[in-house]
Amino acid sequence: MKEIEVKEKEGIEEEHPMKHLLRMDRIPHIWCPTCGIGTVLTSFATALEKSEIPLDDISVVSGIGCSGRIAGYIKLDSFHSTHGRAIPFATGLKLGNPKLKVVVFSGDGDIVGIGGNHLIHAARRNMDMVVLCINNFIYAMTGGQVAATTPLTANTSTSPYGNYENPFNLPHLVASCGAVYVARWTALHVRRLAKSMGEALKKRGFSFIEIIAPCSTIYARRNRLGDGLSLMKFYHDNSIIKHGADTRELDIGFQSKIIVGKFVDIERPTFLDSLNEWNRKVLGEKFREYGGPIDD
Amino acid sequence: MRFWRKPLDADKLQIPHGEIHIIRERCKGCGFCVEYCPKDVLELSTEFNLKGYHPPIAKNPEECVHCGLCELLCPEFALFVKEKKEVEKIES
Amino acid sequence: MKANPKNVLTGQHYLDGDHACAEGALSAGCNFVAGYPITPSTEVVERISERFPFVGGIFIQMEDEMASMASVIGAAWAGAKAMTVTSGPGFSLMMENIGLAAMMEAPCVIINVQRGGPSTGLPTLPGQADMMQVRWGSHGDYEIIALSPNSPQECFEFTIKAFNLSEKYRVPVFVMTDECVGHMTEKVIIPPAEKIELKLRRYTKLSPEEYLPFKPEKDLVPDMVKAGDGYRIHVTGLTHDEKGYPVMNWQTQEKLVRRLVEKIRLNKDKIIEYEEEETEEAEVVLLSYGISSRVSIPAIQKARKEGIKIGVLRLVVVWPFPEKRVYELAKKVKAFVVPEMNYGQMVLEVERAAKGKAKTILVPHGGGWVHNPEDIYKAIKEAVK
Numbered sequence: 001m002k003e004i005e006v007k008e009k010e011g012i013e014e015e016h017p018m019k020h021l022l023r024m025d026r027i028p029h030i031w032c033p034t035c036g037i038g039t040v041l042t043s044f045a046t047a048l049e050k051s052e053i054p055l056d057d058i059s060v061v062s063g064i065g066c067s068g069r070i071a072g073y074i075k076l077d078s079f080h081s082t083h084g085r086a087i088p089f090a091t092g093l094k095l096g097n098p099k100l101k102v103v104v105f106s107g108d109g110d111i112v113g114i115g116g117n118h119l120i121h122a123a124r125r126n127m128d129m130v131v132l133c134i135n136n137f138i139y140a141m142t143g144g145q146v147a148a149t150t151p152l153t154a155n156t157s158t159s160p161y162g163n164y165e166n167p168f169n170l171p172h173l174v175a176s177c178g179a180v181y182v183a184r185w186t187a188l189h190v191r192r193l194a195k196s197m198g199e200a201l202k203k204r205g206f207s208f209i210e211i212i213a214p215c216s217t218i219y220a221r222r223n224r225l226g227d228g229l230s231l232m233k234f235y236h237d238n239s240i241i242k243h244g245a246d247t248r249e250l251d252i253g254f255q256s257k258i259i260v261g262k263f264v265d266i267e268r269p270t271f272l273d274s275l276n277e278w279n280r281k282v283l284g285e286k287f288r289e290y291g292g293p294i295d296d
Numbered sequence: 297m298r299f300w301r302k303p304l305d306a307d308k309l310q311i312p313h314g315e316i317h318i319i320r321e322r323c324k325g326c327g328f329c330v331e332y333c334p335k336d337v338l339e340l341s342t343e344f345n346l347k348g349y350h351p352p353i354a355k356n357p358e359e360c361v362h363c364g365l366c367e368l369l370c371p372e373f374a375l376f377v378k379e380k381k382e383v384e385k386i387e388s
Numbered sequence: 389m390k391a392n393p394k395n396v397l398t399g400q401h402y403l404d405g406d407h408a409c410a411e412g413a414l415s416a417g418c419n420f421v422a423g424y425p426i427t428p429s430t431e432v433v434e435r436i437s438e439r440f441p442f443v444g445g446i447f448i449q450m451e452d453e454m455a456s457m458a459s460v461i462g463a464a465w466a467g468a469k470a471m472t473v474t475s476g477p478g479f480s481l482m483m484e485n486i487g488l489a490a491m492m493e494a495p496c497v498i499i500n501v502q503r504g505g506p507s508t509g510l511p512t513l514p515g516q517a518d519m520m521q522v523r524w525g526s527h528g529d530y531e532i533i534a535l536s537p538n539s540p541q542e543c544f545e546f547t548i549k550a551f552n553l554s555e556k557y558r559v560p561v562f563v564m565t566d567e568c569v570g571h572m573t574e575k576v577i578i579p580p581a582e583k584i585e586l587k588l589r590r591y592t593k594l595s596p597e598e599y600l601p602f603k604p605e606k607d608l609v610p611d612m613v614k615a616g617d618g619y620r621i622h623v624t625g626l627t628h629d630e631k632g633y634p635v636m637n638w639q640t641q642e643k644l645v646r647r648l649v650e651k652i653r654l655n656k657d658k659i660i661e662y663e664e665e666e667t668e669e670a671e672v673v674l675l676s677y678g679i680s681s682r683v684s685i686p687a688i689q690k691a692r693k694e695g696i697k698i699g700v701l702r703l704v705v706v707w708p709f710p711e712k713r714v715y716e717l718a719k720k721v722k723a724f725v726v727p728e729m730n731y732g733q734m735v736l737e738v739e740r741a742a743k744g745k746a747k748t749i750l751v752p753h754g755g756g757w758v759h760n761p762e763d764i765y766k767a768i769k770e771a772v773k
Contacts, residue, residue: 015317016376017367023622026633028372033324033349038371046368056618061462072622073633075560075616079465080624081458082488088422088455089571092462092470093615095446096420100616121451188332190368229327246647271448280440293467293614294417294589 005151019044021055023075030069034228036187036213037067040134041074043190044105047197058101058201060089062116065141066215067107067134074105084114087122090129097293098272101201102128108135108149112168118147123177123206128270130200130207133170134187136215144218151254155222172247174208175264181207182264184250187214188236196262205270212239212258225255313380314362316354322374325349329366329375335359338366391415391584395443398580406431408540409499409563412547414470415584418497419445420468420681422459424452424478427511428567429501432473453478457485457498462608465623467589467614469551471497472577475567476505479518479525480692486560487526488625490648493558493602493610495589497550502566504755514567515755516678516729520736522562523707529645531652533659536677540574546704552587553659557651557770558609566729568679568758594622600713600716602644608651652708656750661704662713670699672771673721675714675738677703679758680727696772707733711741718742723771727751727764747771 022045031037032080048055055076062071071078081089090102104111111119111133122129139145143206146156146163149170153162175182185193193211199206212235214220216228225231235258243261250259250281269277272290279287303309316337323345326359329352330338337360341353352375354360367376396415403411410432413421423433437447446468448454456472463470474482474622479500489496502518504510522534533553537546554561555661580622580683592599592611604610613619626634627641652659667673676684681702691698701717703710714737720723723746735750742748751767753759 016319016373018373022373023633026565028322028324031371034326034328035371038373039328039369042368042370042373056620059615059618072624075620077620078622079462079615080622080626082484082625083459085454085458085485085488088450088458088460091448091450091455091465092420092422092459092464093449094462095459096463096466096468096470097614097616117451118455121455188363188369194368229331232328233331275446283441287441290446291419291444294419294469 018042018045019252021048021075023073026033026073029073031066032217032228034214034216034232035066036136036215036228036232037070039187040193040211040213041070043194044074044132044197046190046194047201050194051198051201053101053201057099058103059093060103060105061086061093062104063106063110063112065107065139066136067105069112070105073177084110084118086110087115087118087129087131091122091127094127094129095272095290098290099292102130103201104129104131106133107140108133108137109139109147112170112256113139113148119174120177123179123208125271126178126180126205126268128204128206128272130197130209132197132209132211134211134213135170136213136219138215138219140215140218144222151252151256153254154219157222167252169251170210171208171250171263175247178206178268179208180205180266180268182247183262184210184260185213186212186232186235186239186258186260189233189239205268253273310372312362313358314360315359315380316357316366317376317378318351318353319374320345320351321347322349322372323349324372325351326371328369328371332365332369334363334365335361389586389588391581391586392417393581396578396581396584398578401576401578402573403540403576404573405500405537405540405543405565405571407435408543408576409436409473409565411576411578412544413497413551414439414443415544415578415581416469416548416550416551417586418469419446420460420463420470421447421472422450422456422463422470423473424450424456426475426478428503428570429473429475430500431570432499432501433693446589453481454485456586457489460496461485461489464496465492465615471499473499473501475501475503476509476515476518479505479521483525487528487530489560490526490532491625492532492623493648494560495554495558496553496560497563498548498560499563499565501570502564506591508523510566510756513756514679514729514758516566516680517755519564519706519728519730519733522564529649531649531655531704532562532707533557533652534564536564536692536703536706538569538678538681538702540569540572540576543569544576544578548584548586552585555587555589557655557659558612564678566679585695600630602628603630603693604647607655608647636758657706659705660708660710662710663700663702663704665700666697667699667701667717669697670720671697671716671722672725672768673699673701673766674725674727674768675701675703676727677706677734680729683758683761684727684764685743686761687768690761690765691768696768698768703734704749709737709741711737714738714741715743715745721746723747723749725749725751725754725764725767725771727759727767729753729755729758
């Protein structure tokens with residue numbers, strides 16, 4: 001058998017296949033070793049490669065937090081807005097230029113905590129956007145405070161004796177508000193997640209994917225769950241794939257089984273569809289559809 | 297490999313091979329690639345990179361079948377696999 | 389460039405201030421409005437939601453004021469001319485995102501139809517107590533432009549002016565009306581579209597490799613792009629360098645924030661606007677803005693009948709404040725009389741600008757009604773003593 005050498009070159013960034021999707025001048029990124037967010041970003045880059053959407057038409061909006069830093073590393077039109085307001089910012093982008101495909105890529109504290117109101121209304125309106133919510137069960141960037149998704153009994157810096165609040169069941173929340181595509185995967189399900197992201201990008205309407213990712217430095221350490229690798233392994237080993245499961249049964253307990261899969265995939269008219277159709281119906285000929293952004 | 301029945305295209309069957317490229321200085325020693333390689337090709341080396349982490353090395357490079365899982369898993373974009381054009385025919 | 393005739397409702401109309409603001413936005417080419425209903429500003433968005441389907445604009449009623457402001461910034465980056473409308477409590481909610489608009493240099497217009505405050509206050513009655521908040525409301529250092537109309541006709545004209553200023557300086561511009569002007573119905577003459585001048589957004593002509601999103605031109609304002617043009621920009625609320633990437637050190641902060649502030653301060657002379665009347669020989673100057681300037685008219689007339697030489701300085705652009713002119717007048721006159729519907733906000737600027745050369749007499753009013761001209765007259769008499 002021929003000897004195949006492993007080539008170890010210094011600084012061969014030019015050759016990494018994802019480099020055209022990343023802002024290479026900002027790599028290495030700020031996330032901790034064994035953080036799950038980097039893996040999620042790779043899945044997203046894979047999904048972008050495979051999708052047929054022209055990359056110039058995709059805009060990424062993030063909020064504040066560890067997951068919110070994703071916008072800074074993706075080489076697309078990316079916007080890093082204020083805490084919790086990524087979804088209305090994305091609404092403005094989408095309505096300002098309906099040709100854009102808008103992706104909101106942020107964390108659980110940002111989207112579901114302070115941004116909870118915006119999440120449910122965007123889902124209700126079926127705003128045409130993809131929301132990728134990286135759920136690490138904690139407010140990691142600020143030092144590990146309890147979040148709306150923290151499981152019962154978990155230890156965080158503001159629940160130092162254990163969390164006694166019930167967390168959200170995100171797929172159930174978003175599906176009941178009217179989202180047309182709801183899925184949940186863990187960060188380790190790289191190929192399934194990339195496929196799911198691809199489906200969500202093609203979907204018209206409000207798509208929501210919850211991605212369970214390990215937080216190594218804070219959540220894993222505070223709750224003595226090993227490092228990010230063992231936590232990610234745990235999430236993956238304890239995930240049960242159940243496509244089409246009833247969203248009412250998707251609660252996550254502390255270190256419990258996690259049901260993953262694609263739960264909702266329906267069709268509904270988007271906000272712009274409803275607006276245009278209705279106005280055309282009641283106003284007839286005089287209705288003028290939105291003309292798009294103003295050019296010079 | 298032993299088959300119950302020899303596949304009709306056994307002489308055309310090819311196992312892909314991959315060549316692993318590791319960008320040492322970017323690695324943060326997380327170990328995802330080592331843990332999840334289906335062919336157990338990688339292990340963390342004993343050397344340090346400039347940041348003080350142990351980057352992986354391929355201990356069994358010939359086993360790599362270009363599945364690409366390490367490249368997809370690496371959070372640091374420090375690892376990628378290129379297809380090696382060498383093919384290995386199956387002996388019956 | 390000129391306004392689009394399809395948007396402009398040319399002719400003589402009998403409109404209230406809120407409706408005139410809406411018409412002004414339409415004439416200016418505004419095509420995205422996100423709002424949340426709040427008395428007394430609701431009429432603006434009601435009219436917008438009626439007219440937009442016929443002129444090709446998008447109106448969305450968001451779930452709260454923070455969402456309204458965030459979506460206005462998003463729409464501005466998508467290339468739309470965006471506006472939102474609110475009053476006191478909503479204004480306070482929007483503050484974080486107003487800071488974001490200033491940091492991201494997104495051109496947008498915010499109309500604040502002021503009401504009695506603080507907190508829920510007097511929802512259906514006028515006030516002028518947000519004048520300092522509009523300047524200093526958000527955290528950090530930044531500069532904005534604020535205008536103060538005193539009639540529905542001015543509501544129409546100043547909204548157009550606000551859009552032009554926001555496009556020119558890439559800064560959020562505020563139209564500070566109040567419930568009285570907003571709900572007052574008067575004749576509004578809307579000129580033909582060719583008479584309305586609009587300022588275009590300055591888009592870059594450079595290629596994506598050469599373009600730096602936050603590199604300023606000579607007037608300290610960078611050229612803009614919009615999402616979807618292939619420039620792959622990164623825009624953030626963190627302190628950023630010229631490429632738009634966040635950099636956490638004091639040198640970048642100094643470079644960026646100083647430019648954001650000087651963008652307006654160094655161009656002050658082109659932005660400041662006021663109306664003066666009989667100030668050359670005046671012994672007292674009445675400085676006012678908004679509805680208080682109209683309410684002062686009987687007091688001024690009464691004082692002039694008694695031979696008091698009183699001049700009027702009415703602020704059109706309230707922020708940036710015309711410090712130079714106030715100082716020049718302060719050297720000549722005995723006192724400034726400042727009637728405002730609050731317990732002393734713009735009067736502090738007048739005092740500061742006068743540098744002690746003239747007295748400043750405030751005629752305060754808690755809001756809820758307009759001043760009694762007698763009180764203003766008494767203050768004028770006090771000033772000439």
